[in-house]
Amino acid sequence: MDSSRTSAPEESFSDLQDEFLVEAREHVEKVETRLLELEKNAHQTPEDRTESIADVFRAIHSIKGAAGFMGYANITDLSHVMETVLQMMRTGDIPPETRVIDALLAGLDALRGLLDDLDGESERNIAPAWDRLAAIIDETSSDAAKTEMNIQVRITDDCGEGFEVDQFTLNQIRKAHDHLYFLHYDLNELQSRSGTTPVILVRRLLERGTILDTRIETDASALKEDLSATPLVYRVLYATEIGPDAIETAAGLGRDRITAIDPSSLVPTRDRADRPEPVEAPLADAECAPGENLEATRPAAASETPTGFHGCTETIRVKVDILDRLMELAGELVLVRNQQMISAEDAAAARSISQRLDIVTTELQETIMRTRMQPLGNVFAKLPRIVRDLSGKLQKEIDIAISGSEVELDKTLLETLTDPLIHLIRNCCDHGIEGPEQRKAAGKPREGQIQVTAYHEAGQINLRIEDDGQGVDLAALRRTVLARGLKTDEELARMTEKEMLHLIFLPGFSTRESVSNVSGRGVGMDVVKSAMDGLGGSVDIDAVQGKRTAIHLRLPLTLAIIPCLIVSSGDQRYAIPQVNLVELVCLYDDDVFTRIERAEDQEVFRLRDRLLPMVRLREALKRPEPFTRTTRREIADAHRAPSTDGTPAPESLHFAVVKFGARRFGLIVDGVLGAEEIVVKPMHSAMKSLDIYSGATVMGDGRVALILDVEGVARHAGIRFSGLRETETDAAAQKDDTQTVLLFKSGDRERFAVTLPLIRRIEKIDAARIETIGDKQYITIDGVSTLILRMADVMTVSPFAAVDEPFLLLPKHIKRPFGILVSSIVDIADAPLTLNTDGYMADGLLGTAIIDDKTTLFIDIFRLIELAEPEWFAERRKQAPPPEVKKRVLLAEDTAFFRQLVKGYLESDGYTVATAEDGKEALQHLNVADCDLIVSDLEMPVLNGWRFMERVRREPRWSNLPAVALTALDSEADRQSAREAGFDAYVIKIDREELLTTISKLIT
Amino acid sequence: MHNGEIRQICTFGIDDRRLGVAILDVKEINTDTEFTPIFHAPREVKGYVNIRGQIHLILDLRLIMDLPEKPVDEESRLVLFKPAVGENFGILVDRIGDVMEIPGEKIEDRRKADAGAPGTGDRRTLEMGSGVCKLEDGLLIILEAKQLLKHIEKPV
Structure with a gap:
C-alpha cells in the first residue's frame, strides 16, 4: 500500500482545519468582548456603535465564509442567522439590548461548541440557539421583510450552476454593494499557483465585499481523501463595490471564471417554507433556552470539549520580531562555534570566545522563553462574560474592572491559571457580593465591584482579585471548622485572624451552608491553593467582614528557569529558589552554639529580635519520617555543645532565612555555594510524594541537584509557627x-x-x-x-x-x-x-x-x-520641579533617625519642614499651623499613620490636603491599606528621589 | 508465550544470578554512576543520574531483590529503559551480559514454575512479573521492566 500518497491530502486537510480553527476562535473571542461592550454602552448613539457592530459583523461573516467552503453546514447556518441579526442591528432595526445580546451570546457559545468538535459538527444540535436568533429576526422584521425572507431567488451562472438566496438578504446586500458576481475558483490550482490558501482567499474577498453563499463541488469525504489530485471547485456568490473592470484583478481570476449578474434579472422562484432543520431532535428544553440555568449547560459543554477554555493549545502565536531575534542569535551562535573551533589552541582567544558564547547563549535562552510568554489578557477576556452571566443569574448587579492585561506569563502557567481564576471570580459573584437590596441596606452602592489587578513585583506575577462584598464571616468560619473537626477550639483560640482566614484553603471546606450551584460544588479554595502550589506560586487571603475580600495570587514568571541559591549538605548540593530566600546569616566560634536557643523542643534563633524557628537541613534529609517532638529534642540536644567524641567543633554555621507566604524560618546548611539560574525539571513521578523537594536540576558540572521545597521542609520538621508568635510580638514592641x-x-x-x-x-x-x-x-x-x-x-x-x-x-x-x-x-x-x-x-x-x-x-x-x-538630580528636578513658592510640609515620623533623614531630603528641595513624633502630635500641629502637605510614617506609637490620616480626612478643611505615606516596607498590601486610610501616595522611606518626585506631583 | 517466537533478552548479573529484560524495553546501557541521592525516597532508589541532560531515576536492583547493598565498581552498569516502560528510569546491575535469543517456548511462566531457588531474593524477583528460562549452565530469570518501577511506587 502506498501510504505516502494517501496521507498527504489528510495532512493538508487538517492544516486547513487548523488554520480555520485558529482564525475562527480568534473571531469568536473578539465578538464576545465586543458584544459585552455593546451591551454596556447601550446608551451610546447608534453612530457611536456602528464601528463595534460592523466589527462583530465582519468577524461572524468571516467565520461563515470560511465554514462554507470547509463544508461545515451547522456553523454556516448558525453564523448566517447571527449575521442577519447583526445586519439588522447595524441598520438600527434591532437595539443592542440585553435580550438580543443574550441570544447572540448563546449563538456564540453554540458556535464555540461546534468549533471544539469539528468532526462531530454536523451532528450537534444548534436548534435552540438558532431558534432564539430567528425569533428575534422574526418579531422585529416588518411584514414586508418577513415576506421577503420567505421568497427565494435563484441566481444561476452561464453553466446553470446556481444559488438560492432569500429576497431579504439580497435587498440588504444590494443596499451596500453595487455588483454581484459568480466566482469560480479551483482551490488546488490557486494554492499551487500562488500559495493562496482558502482561508486567505476568503479573507481577501471579505476585505472588499460580502460573500453571500459558497459551494464546494466535492463533498467533505472526497475532500479528505484526495484533496490535491483533482480540481477542487469553489463557487462563490460575491457582492462587492468593485466594478467589472477591476474584478478580475481583485478576485485573481480569469474573465472566463467570473460571471457578472444583473440584479434586475433576478426573479423569485419559490416561497421558502422551511428553515434549516436541526439535525437531531432538540435536547432537553433546558439546554440553551433564554434565561435558563447557565450552570446546567456549562459543565456539559466542558465535558464535551476536552480542551475546554484553553482552546487551541497546540499552536502559539509569536511576534515576528522575537522570531527574528532568535534567528539572529542562532546565527551568532554558529559564528561563535566556528571561531571556537579555529582558536581552540589559543587560550586567551578561547576565553573571550567562551565569554561571548555565554552571552549569546543567555540571550538565546531568554528570547526563546519570551516566545512562550502570553499576555494575561488572554484569560482576562473571558471574565466580563462570566460576571455578566452570573450577575443575571444571581440577580445581582456586578461590575468588573480589570487592569494589567498586558502582563505576560508563561503559556503553561497561563493555562493552568485559567480555571482557578474563573473559580475565584465565581466565588466573588456568588459568596462575595451581596444582592442589590442588601447592599443598599448596608450603605453600599447597589452595584458590586470586582477588581482584578495583575502586576509584577519581586520577580513574580501578582494577581489580586478583590470584591467589595460581604467579606468573610469569621464566626461562621469558626463554626464550620469546628463542625468539620478540622481544628479544635483550643487551636482556633491561638490563631490570628489571618490564620483563620487561611483555613478556607483546607480541603473540602465551604462556609456556604447550602451548596450553591454557582461556585459551591463541594470544591472550594483548596483547588485554587493546590493549583497555585503546583505552579510554584502561593495564595493569600485578606478580608474585612462586611466590606471586602481580596485574594492574592503570586506566581513565578515562568516554570522553566528560576534563580536559586545553591547550598551544600554533606557532599550534595541543593537549590533554594530565590523567591523563598530572605537573607543569609553566618555565625562564628562560640556563637555557633550559644546563639541557637531552644523554645521547648524547637531550636530558634533571635534575629533582630524576631524569633526564627531553625531547621538543620542535614538532619531533615537523613530522617525520612516527619519530625516528632522527640526528634526535635534529639536534634537540639545533639547540637547544644561541641561534641565530646573528639570531632573538631565547627568554626562557623551558615543558615538561610527562608520564607513561604508570611512565614519564615532558618535553614541551617553545611555551606553556601552561590547564586545560580537553574533549569527546573519536575520530580520523577514516582518521587512526587516527597514533600521536601520541588524538582531537580542539572548543574554546570553535569551532576544532578535537587531543588528544596521550603514549605515542605518546614512541614517535615513540624515547625509550629503559631506557638512562637507571643514572643515575637513582645519583641516587636521593644524594637x-x-x-x-x-x-x-x-x-x-x-x-x-x-x-x-x-x-x-x-x-x-x-x-x-x-x-x-x-x-x-x-x-x-x-x-x-x-x-x-x-x-x-x-x-x-x-x-x-x-x-x-x-x-x-x-x-x-x-x-x-x-x-x-x-x-x-x-x-x-x-x-x-x-x-x-x-x-x-x-x-x-x-x-x-x-x-x-x-x-x-x-x-x-x-x-x-x-x-x-x-546633574543626575538636576534632571529629576526639571521633570518634577519643587514648587517655586516655599511650601510647608508636616512630617510625622517617630524614629529620630528617619525624621532627620527625611527632613534633610525635603529641605534639599527647598521645603520648610515641621516635624511631629507621632500622629497625635501631628494633629495638634495641624490645628495650630497651616501646612501644604503631610508626609507621615505608618507605624508610629500613640496614634499610628493610618488612624492619623483617617482623622485628618474626617475634617472637611483637610479633606483635600495632599498626604504621602512613608514606610519601610514595599508591599502591595501596605500600599492598599495606606490608600484606604486616605493617603494620596505611598513611598519607601529612604528613597529620596521617589519621595521628592511624588511630592512635586502632588503639590504643583 | 507464543510458541516459535524468538525473544531477545538483554542479560545482566547480580552476584551469581543471571537475569534479563526484553531488549525491546532497553534504551541504552550506561557506565555513568554518579548518583545524586534522593533522601526520603524508598531505599531501593539509588538516586538521580544525568544522562545527556535528561534526569533519570535509578533503582538498585540488588535492593529490589532484597540482597545486601554493594558499592559501585567498574563492572557496574545502568540499564536504562525506553519511555514506553516508564518515565525516565533505569536499574543498577552488577555487570552486563550478552544479548541472548531465546525461543518463546523455553520461557516458563513464573506462575507455573516453582523453579525459583528458595532464597528470599529470588522469591521477590519472581514478584516482578518475570519468566524463567532453563539454560544449559543455569537459570535465567526474565524480569518485566514495567513491574520494576511499580515496585517502588507502592506506598512505603
Missing part, C-alpha cells in the same frame, strides 16, 4: 531604638557608617579593572559601567587607602549605576537612631555617633551623589 549599620573605611583615619536598608549589595572588585574616563572612574559590574565615588572626592577626609581588592558599595533606590569605593569593611553593628549633629559636621553627612568608642561618620548617600554628580 526600633537602634538601626543596623555597615561600618567601613575609605581612608586610613575616618570610620563611616551607612544604614543597611540603603545598601543593595557590596561587591568585591579588582582595582586593576577600574577605568578612568575624563576625570571620572568607572568599573563594569554585571555588564554595566558603574561610576565610582571616593569619599575623599566629596569631603575633606583622608585620601583613599589603595588596596588590591577594594569593595564597592552599591546603594539602593539610585536609578543610575553608582558605587562608593570602600577600602575595608569593618563590621555590621547596631547603632543608635539619634545621631549627633552638633559636633563634626560636613555636607554629605547625616551626623555622627560613637560606636565601639570610636566616632563614626554617618553618610547621606543621596547627598553624596548630588555633590559628585549634580
Whole structure:
C-alpha cells in the first residue's frame, strides 16, 4: 500500500482545519468582548456603535465564509442567522439590548461548541440557539421583510450552476454593494499557483465585499481523501463595490471564471417554507433556552470539549520580531562555534570566545522563553462574560474592572491559571457580593465591584482579585471548622485572624451552608491553593467582614528557569529558589552554639529580635519520617555543645532565612555555594510524594541537584509557627531604638557608617579593572559601567587607602549605576537612631555617633551623589520641579533617625519642614499651623499613620490636603491599606528621589 | 508465550544470578554512576543520574531483590529503559551480559514454575512479573521492566 500518497491530502486537510480553527476562535473571542461592550454602552448613539457592530459583523461573516467552503453546514447556518441579526442591528432595526445580546451570546457559545468538535459538527444540535436568533429576526422584521425572507431567488451562472438566496438578504446586500458576481475558483490550482490558501482567499474577498453563499463541488469525504489530485471547485456568490473592470484583478481570476449578474434579472422562484432543520431532535428544553440555568449547560459543554477554555493549545502565536531575534542569535551562535573551533589552541582567544558564547547563549535562552510568554489578557477576556452571566443569574448587579492585561506569563502557567481564576471570580459573584437590596441596606452602592489587578513585583506575577462584598464571616468560619473537626477550639483560640482566614484553603471546606450551584460544588479554595502550589506560586487571603475580600495570587514568571541559591549538605548540593530566600546569616566560634536557643523542643534563633524557628537541613534529609517532638529534642540536644567524641567543633554555621507566604524560618546548611539560574525539571513521578523537594536540576558540572521545597521542609520538621508568635510580638514592641549599620573605611583615619536598608549589595572588585574616563572612574559590574565615588572626592577626609581588592558599595533606590569605593569593611553593628549633629559636621553627612568608642561618620548617600554628580538630580528636578513658592510640609515620623533623614531630603528641595513624633502630635500641629502637605510614617506609637490620616480626612478643611505615606516596607498590601486610610501616595522611606518626585506631583 | 517466537533478552548479573529484560524495553546501557541521592525516597532508589541532560531515576536492583547493598565498581552498569516502560528510569546491575535469543517456548511462566531457588531474593524477583528460562549452565530469570518501577511506587 502506498501510504505516502494517501496521507498527504489528510495532512493538508487538517492544516486547513487548523488554520480555520485558529482564525475562527480568534473571531469568536473578539465578538464576545465586543458584544459585552455593546451591551454596556447601550446608551451610546447608534453612530457611536456602528464601528463595534460592523466589527462583530465582519468577524461572524468571516467565520461563515470560511465554514462554507470547509463544508461545515451547522456553523454556516448558525453564523448566517447571527449575521442577519447583526445586519439588522447595524441598520438600527434591532437595539443592542440585553435580550438580543443574550441570544447572540448563546449563538456564540453554540458556535464555540461546534468549533471544539469539528468532526462531530454536523451532528450537534444548534436548534435552540438558532431558534432564539430567528425569533428575534422574526418579531422585529416588518411584514414586508418577513415576506421577503420567505421568497427565494435563484441566481444561476452561464453553466446553470446556481444559488438560492432569500429576497431579504439580497435587498440588504444590494443596499451596500453595487455588483454581484459568480466566482469560480479551483482551490488546488490557486494554492499551487500562488500559495493562496482558502482561508486567505476568503479573507481577501471579505476585505472588499460580502460573500453571500459558497459551494464546494466535492463533498467533505472526497475532500479528505484526495484533496490535491483533482480540481477542487469553489463557487462563490460575491457582492462587492468593485466594478467589472477591476474584478478580475481583485478576485485573481480569469474573465472566463467570473460571471457578472444583473440584479434586475433576478426573479423569485419559490416561497421558502422551511428553515434549516436541526439535525437531531432538540435536547432537553433546558439546554440553551433564554434565561435558563447557565450552570446546567456549562459543565456539559466542558465535558464535551476536552480542551475546554484553553482552546487551541497546540499552536502559539509569536511576534515576528522575537522570531527574528532568535534567528539572529542562532546565527551568532554558529559564528561563535566556528571561531571556537579555529582558536581552540589559543587560550586567551578561547576565553573571550567562551565569554561571548555565554552571552549569546543567555540571550538565546531568554528570547526563546519570551516566545512562550502570553499576555494575561488572554484569560482576562473571558471574565466580563462570566460576571455578566452570573450577575443575571444571581440577580445581582456586578461590575468588573480589570487592569494589567498586558502582563505576560508563561503559556503553561497561563493555562493552568485559567480555571482557578474563573473559580475565584465565581466565588466573588456568588459568596462575595451581596444582592442589590442588601447592599443598599448596608450603605453600599447597589452595584458590586470586582477588581482584578495583575502586576509584577519581586520577580513574580501578582494577581489580586478583590470584591467589595460581604467579606468573610469569621464566626461562621469558626463554626464550620469546628463542625468539620478540622481544628479544635483550643487551636482556633491561638490563631490570628489571618490564620483563620487561611483555613478556607483546607480541603473540602465551604462556609456556604447550602451548596450553591454557582461556585459551591463541594470544591472550594483548596483547588485554587493546590493549583497555585503546583505552579510554584502561593495564595493569600485578606478580608474585612462586611466590606471586602481580596485574594492574592503570586506566581513565578515562568516554570522553566528560576534563580536559586545553591547550598551544600554533606557532599550534595541543593537549590533554594530565590523567591523563598530572605537573607543569609553566618555565625562564628562560640556563637555557633550559644546563639541557637531552644523554645521547648524547637531550636530558634533571635534575629533582630524576631524569633526564627531553625531547621538543620542535614538532619531533615537523613530522617525520612516527619519530625516528632522527640526528634526535635534529639536534634537540639545533639547540637547544644561541641561534641565530646573528639570531632573538631565547627568554626562557623551558615543558615538561610527562608520564607513561604508570611512565614519564615532558618535553614541551617553545611555551606553556601552561590547564586545560580537553574533549569527546573519536575520530580520523577514516582518521587512526587516527597514533600521536601520541588524538582531537580542539572548543574554546570553535569551532576544532578535537587531543588528544596521550603514549605515542605518546614512541614517535615513540624515547625509550629503559631506557638512562637507571643514572643515575637513582645519583641516587636521593644524594637526600633537602634538601626543596623555597615561600618567601613575609605581612608586610613575616618570610620563611616551607612544604614543597611540603603545598601543593595557590596561587591568585591579588582582595582586593576577600574577605568578612568575624563576625570571620572568607572568599573563594569554585571555588564554595566558603574561610576565610582571616593569619599575623599566629596569631603575633606583622608585620601583613599589603595588596596588590591577594594569593595564597592552599591546603594539602593539610585536609578543610575553608582558605587562608593570602600577600602575595608569593618563590621555590621547596631547603632543608635539619634545621631549627633552638633559636633563634626560636613555636607554629605547625616551626623555622627560613637560606636565601639570610636566616632563614626554617618553618610547621606543621596547627598553624596548630588555633590559628585549634580546633574543626575538636576534632571529629576526639571521633570518634577519643587514648587517655586516655599511650601510647608508636616512630617510625622517617630524614629529620630528617619525624621532627620527625611527632613534633610525635603529641605534639599527647598521645603520648610515641621516635624511631629507621632500622629497625635501631628494633629495638634495641624490645628495650630497651616501646612501644604503631610508626609507621615505608618507605624508610629500613640496614634499610628493610618488612624492619623483617617482623622485628618474626617475634617472637611483637610479633606483635600495632599498626604504621602512613608514606610519601610514595599508591599502591595501596605500600599492598599495606606490608600484606604486616605493617603494620596505611598513611598519607601529612604528613597529620596521617589519621595521628592511624588511630592512635586502632588503639590504643583 | 507464543510458541516459535524468538525473544531477545538483554542479560545482566547480580552476584551469581543471571537475569534479563526484553531488549525491546532497553534504551541504552550506561557506565555513568554518579548518583545524586534522593533522601526520603524508598531505599531501593539509588538516586538521580544525568544522562545527556535528561534526569533519570535509578533503582538498585540488588535492593529490589532484597540482597545486601554493594558499592559501585567498574563492572557496574545502568540499564536504562525506553519511555514506553516508564518515565525516565533505569536499574543498577552488577555487570552486563550478552544479548541472548531465546525461543518463546523455553520461557516458563513464573506462575507455573516453582523453579525459583528458595532464597528470599529470588522469591521477590519472581514478584516482578518475570519468566524463567532453563539454560544449559543455569537459570535465567526474565524480569518485566514495567513491574520494576511499580515496585517502588507502592506506598512505603
